[in-house]
Amino acid sequence: MSTVITSDYISKAVDQVKKIKPDYRLMLDLYERIFIAQENSRKTIRMQEYTISDEVLSVKLKEKFPLVEVSEFIIDIESAGELFSAICEILLTAEGDMSESVKKIIDAVDNGTLATENLIPAFLREDEAFFNSIEKDHNIDRRVLGFVIFSCMKPSLAMFSEMMEKYLDKDNEWDKGYCPVCGSMPELSIFEDNGKRSLLCGFCGHQWPSKRVYCSFCENTDHETLRYFEIDNEEEYRVDVCEKCKRYIKTVDKKKTSRTMYLPLESIATPYIDLKFKEMGYIPGNIPVDQ
Amino acid sequence: MNYSRRDFLKMAGAGAGALALGGLGINYLVTESYAKKLKIKGAKEVISICPFCSVSCHFIAHVKGGQVVSTEGDPGYPISEGALCAKGATMMSMINSHHRVTKPLYRAPYSDKWEEKSYSWMVETLARRIKDTRDKHFVSTNEAGQKVNRLDAMFHAGSSQMSNEECSIVVQAQRALGIVNFDHQARI
Numbered sequence: 302m303s304t305v306i307t308s309d310y311i312s313k314a315v316d317q318v319k320k321i322k323p324d325y326r327l328m329l330d331l332y333e334r335i336f337i338a339q340e341n342s343r344k345t346i347r348m349q350e351y352t353i354s355d356e357v358l359s360v361k362l363k364e365k366f367p368l369v370e371v372s373e374f375i376i377d378i379e380s381a382g383e384l385f386s387a388i389c390e391i392l393l394t395a396e397g398d399m400s401e402s403v404k405k406i407i408d409a410v411d412n413g414t415l416a417t418e419n420l421i422p423a424f425l426r427e428d429e430a431f432f433n434s435i436e437k438d439h440n441i442d443r444r445v446l447g448f449v450i451f452s453c454m455k456p457s458l459a460m461f462s463e464m465m466e467k468y469l470d471k472d473n474e475w476d477k478g479y480c481p482v483c484g485s486m487p488e489l490s491i492f493e494d495n496g497k498r499s500l501l502c503g504f505c506g507h508q509w510p511s512k513r514v515y516c517s518f519c520e521n522t523d524h525e526t527l528r529y530f531e532i533d534n535e536e537e538y539r540v541d542v543c544e545k546c547k548r549y550i551k552t553v554d555k556k557k558t559s560r561t562m563y564l565p566l567e568s569i570a571t572p573y574i575d576l577k578f579k580e581m582g583y584i585p586g587n588i589p590v591d592q
Numbered sequence: 593m594n595y596s597r598r599d600f601l602k603m604a605g606a607g608a609g610a611l612a613l614g615g616l617g618i619n620y621l622v623t624e625s626y627a628k629k630l631k632i633k634g635a636k637e638v639i640s641i642c643p644f645c646s647v648s649c650h651f652i653a654h655v656k657g658g659q660v661v662s663t664e665g666d667p668g669y670p671i672s673e674g675a676l677c678a679k680g681a682t683m684m685s686m687i688n689s690h691h692r693v694t695k696p697l698y699r700a701p702y703s704d705k706w707e708e709k710s711y712s713w714m715v716e717t718l719a720r721r722i723k724d725t726r727d728k729h730f731v732s733t734n735e736a737g738q739k740v741n742r743l744d745a746m747f748h749a750g751s752s753q754m755s756n757e758e759c760s761i762v763v764q765a766q767r768a769l770g771i772v773n774f775d776h777q778a779r780i
Contacts, residue, residue, distance in 0.1 A: 324625075327619055328622075331618065332613065399613075495667060496664060512668050513668055514638075514639055527636070529637065530633065530634050533630070534631075572623045574627075576623055
């Protein structure tokens with residue numbers, strides 16, 4: 302039975318992590334409000350129909366191509382725009398550099414320089430030049446802007462991805478490391494209660510089954526070059542690394558915790574693990590090598 | 593084709609994973625301090641096969657410093673989907689048991705002691721005994737004068753851990769020797 306995500310569910314999941322990591326209260330408070338705003342936003346989304354013809358679908362399934370390209374995702378711009386403003390308001394309370402960056406974004410939106418109608422399509426088509434010019438002309442931190450845009454698109458991305466699931470091959474399990482819906486890399490690996498492994502797409506949030514001894518980034522299956530690291534005092538987490546491509550992915554083992562599990566929270570509540578593994582020379586799997 | 597497409601796809605996902613408040617400086621000092629104190633222990637997962645019966649369930653052995661520290665059923669194995677029977681579930685104790693035989697041992701007729709022998713000695717001795725037994729007991733015709741070419745004095749027990757190809761070679765050897773008494777280890 303799938304879990305119904307409500308505001309209370311999110312708050313409960315975040316509160317439990319706050320108790321374990323009180324030092325992260327500021328970050329977790331912000332995320333709690335963002336996650337709840339995203340869940341509430343789902344109720345307002347009007348998703349347009351998108352169909353894949355039988356001819357195109359059969360080629361994609363046969364060749365193991367993802368169902369859609371990232372640039373083909375349909376976003377409810379109106380709903381995303383409202384969420385964009387709500388997330389900016391939340392981030393204003395972060396103080397410091399973050400709130401300064403967000404203030405500039407809000408000002409640019411208010412004076413008509415920036416509009417979600419332009420930002421979202423530019424983000425989807427990975428328009429580097431567009432974001433470079435915003436950073437240069439308006440002195441806006443493009444990482445913060447990127448965070449707000451991506452966060453406001455997330456409910457639409459997830460709903461579009463769920464709509465696409467009906468096209469997935471039911472007879473043949475997806476055995477690739479990239480998302481069968483959008484082709485993006487996973488940001489989190491999950492061990493379910495029965496020990497089965499699944500991967501969570503870092504872009505559309507689709508979850509798909511995966512082999513256990515497998516690097517989703519270079520398809521390595523050699524146990525001699527695949528390792529994992531257990532984290533002391535946090536037994537629900539481990540980090541799977543591939544010595545061949547030097548990439549890592551965080552894994553959360555549901556069997557080893559009784560906490561309320563909200564997956565988007567699990568992937569962001571442990572930035573110190575990312576820092577540690579970057580210092581050890583590993584690269585987060587869903588980031589291109591040249592970044 | 594595959595590589596260039598995947599590089600592009602990785603780029604596409606970059607906007608997502610790279611953007612998190614922790615990475616944007618929120619609570620960064622906390623992150624630095626947590627990362628410094630973080631203690632980690634490395635291990636490996638190795639998929640192996642349960643030796644007890646012909647289902648040959650896969651299990652995952654967790655290996656630390658060259659030692660198996662725990663075992664569990666492999667959820668990716670389609671037959672058992674991670675489940676193990678009572679025998680398979682005790683794999684850890686079998687692997688680390690002090691009773692486990694790790695070198696060829698030989699007990700001479702009428703002896704009460706096991707002696708350690710080399711593999712080459714074992715292979716040579718087995719071959720010698722098989723040849724001698726066959727030479728002594730091979731029956732080419734029965735009492736009615738019919739051709740039977742059989743060897744009743746030898747029995748072969750098959751193993752569930754053998755592949756189709758290995759089984760094929762073993763059966764051909766059995767037929768060549770004339771062995772007619774054989775069964776499978778799982779039925780014994």
